[in-house]
Amino acid sequence: RERQRHRQREEKQGQPHKRRKTSDANETEDHLESLICKVGEKSACSLESNLEGLAGVLEADLPNYKSKILRLLCTVARLLPEKLTIYTTLVGLLNARNYNFGGEFVEAMIRQLKESLKANNYNEAVYLVRFLSDLVNCHVIAAPSMVAMFENFVSVTQEEDVPQVRRDWYVYAFLSSLPWVGKELYEKKDAEMDRIFANTESYLKRRQKTHVPMLQVWTAEKPHPQEEYLDCLWAQIQKLKKDRWQERHILRPYLAFDSILCEALQHNLPPFTPPPHTEDSVYPMPRVIFRMFDYTDDPEGPVMPGSHSVERFVIEENLHCIIKSHWKERKTCAAQLVSYPGKNKIPLNYHIVEVIFAELFQLPAPPHIDVMYTTLLIELCKLQPGSLPQVLAQATEMLYMRLDTMNTTCVDRFINWFSHHLSNFQFRWSWEDWSDCLTQDPESPKPKFVREVLEKCMRLSYHQRILDIVPPTFSALCPANPTCIYKYGDESSNSLPGHSVALCLAVAFKSKATNDEIFSILKDVPNPNQDDDDDEGFSFNPLKIEVFVQTLLHLAAKSFSHSFSALAKFHEVFKTLAESDEGKLHVLRVMFEVWRNHPQMIAVLVDKMIRTQIVDCAAVANWIFSSELSRDFTRLFVWEILHSTIRKMNKHVLKIQKELEEAKEKLARQHKRRSDDDDRSSDRKDGALEEQIERLQEKVESAQSEQKNLFLVIFQRFIMILTEHLVRCETDGTSVLTPWYKNCIERLQQIFLQHHQIIQQYMVTLENLLFTAELDPHILAVFQQFCALQA
Amino acid sequence: DHGGILCGDSSLELSEYQDQQFGGDNDEQEKLLKDSSTLYVGNLSFYTTEEQIYELFSRCGDVKNVFMGLDKIKKTACGFCFIEYHNRFDAENAMLFLNGTCLDDHTICTDWDLGFREGRQYSHHRSGGQIRNEFREDSDIGRGGFGKQAQAHDRRGIH
Numbered sequence: 001r002e003r004q005r006h007r008q009r010e011e012k013q014g015q016p017h018k019r020r021k022t023s024d025a026n027e028t029e030d031h032l033e034s035l036i037c038k039v040g041e042k043s044a045c046s047l048e049s050n051l052e053g054l055a056g057v058l059e060a061d062l063p064n065y066k067s068k069i070l071r072l073l074c075t076v077a078r079l080l081p082e083k084l085t086i087y088t089t090l091v092g093l094l095n096a097r098n099y100n101f102g103g104e105f106v107e108a109m110i111r112q113l114k115e116s117l118k119a120n121n122y123n124e125a126v127y128l129v130r131f132l133s134d135l136v137n138c139h140v141i142a143a144p145s146m147v148a149m150f151e152n153f154v155s156v157t158q159e160e161d162v163p164q165v166r167r168d169w170y171v172y173a174f175l176s177s178l179p180w181v182g183k184e185l186y187e188k189k190d191a192e193m194d195r196i197f198a199n200t201e202s203y204l205k206r207r208q209k210t211h212v213p214m215l216q217v218w219t220a221e222k223p224h225p226q227e228e229y230l231d232c233l234w235a236q237i238q239k240l241k242k243d244r245w246q247e248r249h250i251l252r253p254y255l256a257f258d259s260i261l262c263e264a265l266q267h268n269l270p271p272f273t274p275p276p277h278t279e280d281s282v283y284p285m286p287r288v289i290f291r292m293f294d295y296t297d298d299p300e301g302p303v304m305p306g307s308h309s310v311e312r313f314v315i316e317e318n319l320h321c322i323i324k325s326h327w328k329e330r331k332t333c334a335a336q337l338v339s340y341p342g343k344n345k346i347p348l349n350y351h352i353v354e355v356i357f358a359e360l361f362q363l364p365a366p367p368h369i370d371v372m373y374t375t376l377l378i379e380l381c382k383l384q385p386g387s388l389p390q391v392l393a394q395a396t397e398m399l400y401m402r403l404d405t406m407n408t409t410c411v412d413r414f415i416n417w418f419s420h421h422l423s424n425f426q427f428r429w430s431w432e433d434w435s436d437c438l439t440q441d442p443e444s445p446k447p448k449f450v451r452e453v454l455e456k457c458m459r460l461s462y463h464q465r466i467l468d469i470v471p472p473t474f475s476a477l478c479p480a481n482p483t484c485i486y487k488y489g490d491e492s493s494n495s496l497p498g499h500s501v502a503l504c505l506a507v508a509f510k511s512k513a514t515n516d517e518i519f520s521i522l523k524d525v526p527n528p529n530q531d532d533d534d535d536e537g538f539s540f541n542p543l544k545i546e547v548f549v550q551t552l553l554h555l556a557a558k559s560f561s562h563s564f565s566a567l568a569k570f571h572e573v574f575k576t577l578a579e580s581d582e583g584k585l586h587v588l589r590v591m592f593e594v595w596r597n598h599p600q601m602i603a604v605l606v607d608k609m610i611r612t613q614i615v616d617c618a619a620v621a622n623w624i625f626s627s628e629l630s631r632d633f634t635r636l637f638v639w640e641i642l643h644s645t646i647r648k649m650n651k652h653v654l655k656i657q658k659e660l661e662e663a664k665e666k667l668a669r670q671h672k673r674r675s676d677d678d679d680r681s682s683d684r685k686d687g688a689l690e691e692q693i694e695r696l697q698e699k700v701e702s703a704q705s706e707q708k709n710l711f712l713v714i715f716q717r718f719i720m721i722l723t724e725h726l727v728r729c730e731t732d733g734t735s736v737l738t739p740w741y742k743n744c745i746e747r748l749q750q751i752f753l754q755h756h757q758i759i760q761q762y763m764v765t766l767e768n769l770l771f772t773a774e775l776d777p778h779i780l781a782v783f784q785q786f787c788a789l790q791a
Numbered sequence: 792d793h794g795g796i797l798c799g800d801s802s803l804e805l806s807e808y809q810d811q812q813f814g815g816d817n818d819e820q821e822k823l824l825k826d827s828s829t830l831y832v833g834n835l836s837f838y839t840t841e842e843q844i845y846e847l848f849s850r851c852g853d854v855k856n857v858f859m860g861l862d863k864i865k866k867t868a869c870g871f872c873f874i875e876y877h878n879r880f881d882a883e884n885a886m887l888f889l890n891g892t893c894l895d896d897h898t899i900c901t902d903w904d905l906g907f908r909e910g911r912q913y914s915h916h917r918s919g920g921q922i923r924n925e926f927r928e929d930s931d932i933g934r935g936g937f938g939k940q941a942q943a944h945d946r947r948g949i950h
Binding site for chain 1: 851889
């Protein structure tokens, strides 16, 4: 029995064994859901006959299950946009059989659209708008009423005192529906459409684009310009218009049913007023369109549609939609991607790889967690072992070639992706192809990239493995063996101050000493900073910190667990030694000296020290900008530590805010119960809760203040070092654009982008205190680009 | 509104595994598993270190704890571990994206766990190793060669 239990646990690697459904009650509804969701998938019958069959089944079920069917269809419109035209055809067939149902469906969609907009679900709202516009092609909605809706959309561009991102969205919703319905709308209402186009064009000409450089993956315009998304879409629609709306890529099942559908009566969309802008409205961030391939990259296969072709737009949209629908199930996602309809006419693997990297490198952040893309690509390689790995290798090569102009944040993601990917394929790679990096300045992007990749590969394996996988010529780029550096370890350290205390401590630690015993040993350590200690001898004494931290970390060097144990056991000593700000900084400094060969250990120790409050977030920020770290300032591990620190700070604030909210809600419930029962006795209970709320309120304010201070410290330090560099370059007459500078200015950008929601709260302070007009324009530009993002 | 086809996260569902040493009943076990932030990770190489595990699993969020699975008798690594995250969300990401991928050239598997308690890091089999490893028929150098010879020899000489 035991054997069976254990074996079952690991039987199906990658797909756990599912528990059976027990409920019988909703069998019919589940069946309907299943029919609707599955239509369009691989089947023995044609899509047309499946749609016709399903329309018949649903029509028959309308009397009893109408609201369920309405809900299901609205849901698939929202959540399965890659199957848009399949579902619009289905709705068209239903409308032809039951006019009232068609009307109710349109009303339900409009209601859903309004809800989505109010809930700031703008991405879903686009799919709903597109669905409605394709319903024109299915004779469910009358073209003139759709044109009227688009007129209202584009009139939002005339609104004043609203964020540009609001106006952008309404224009985007209009333009991105045109590949599906442009032809029909133009045929019916060309004069009105021309007017809407003219308004759109004048808006696109006058809108500001300060934010664009901050969102571009590469700073170079060659080989492919990194266009702002609305500019690209406009160019694509212009070309489509010039081609007289001939669009051949979109699958249009309704064409086969034309004789039935054109007999159907159409509905008019009710006049749609875009909901007004409110303070709570949050619109999507602008984007830059990521392009890395064109038709020259796959000379053997089908031609890749050009960057301004509407086919390119539709393919990319559909692939993004597939990922959005299935990202949590990588096997399904990969299968859906590789079975994209019409795949024989396009270089599908190239599109897939480009779309995945587009998401992975998207600024400010990828739509989904980074690791998802890694495992999706691995799954795709498994699914298409004869073709996809080659495209991926080609892509990797291209990304490597263009490292010089790639945004630092994107390089980070490239490093993490590539190292994790290699670890799934026994680290096989043709490193010699990258020998050009060996002769370059080690601080320039290519050798730096290789060094960071090898470091991450080592973390996923072990040091000797890395030496084995690269050619001997690459040994200079291999990471250091992650060993501990103990300064009191060898004979030459006899003369170091504190050496004898260090030996004493080592003995004490090994004999399982208590905190008190350690304190008493440390009492004997002289303070190099002052002539006489104060009474307790615990003012900032760097030498005490040095001997304690060096010795303890050295003894606990065996593993992370050993080190964490040591931090926990001697927490009291740590807290006392690191009480002052200087103390905290020195603890970090000494820890760094011990573990400078093992960046991973440094990161986990900093994490633990923050969580156990040995150091605070500001200390870590100051340490990162300190002179001791200047040599490692451009290394990836430093920035991973900083961003992890900021995230911990953010989570801490959220946690206390949540506690406060919960306490307030509890009080409100108590009040309500009291007014219901008219019970005086709970007045006393109120007191304790009110006190708790007051305490939490103070805690929240204190945490928020600490959080703001952390960002201000970081920005201040950036401004200082960047200004220093700029002034020096001016004096020396050298170029500002060194690899260090590019790295540093993009790291500043990264702070803004990765934590933009929090930083938005500080705009006034930042503008008045730090990013003032007197600042060097290079630095000020970053702030201005950030302001433009949601302006 | 519905956990059906449109929900798309069947990879998070519970497996058939039931911890026989758990004190409560099956419903209780199921509820704890649904809130758990701890994962069991199996089919590790005997040589895989805590550091490697941290690196891989940190890609899903900050790792709170790693408890290496040990041979009950020899107290050496025997190819499994428990990983605890600070929150459920990060653990879910690990289940979704790391289950069935490689660590140290082994395809690892992850499963929800009730939460680490002292004693659970020891394998159950009488001879010290994991039951599945005793009956493994293929040769896996990283898991002691063929199944019946669970010899954990540290070729890297680190620990």
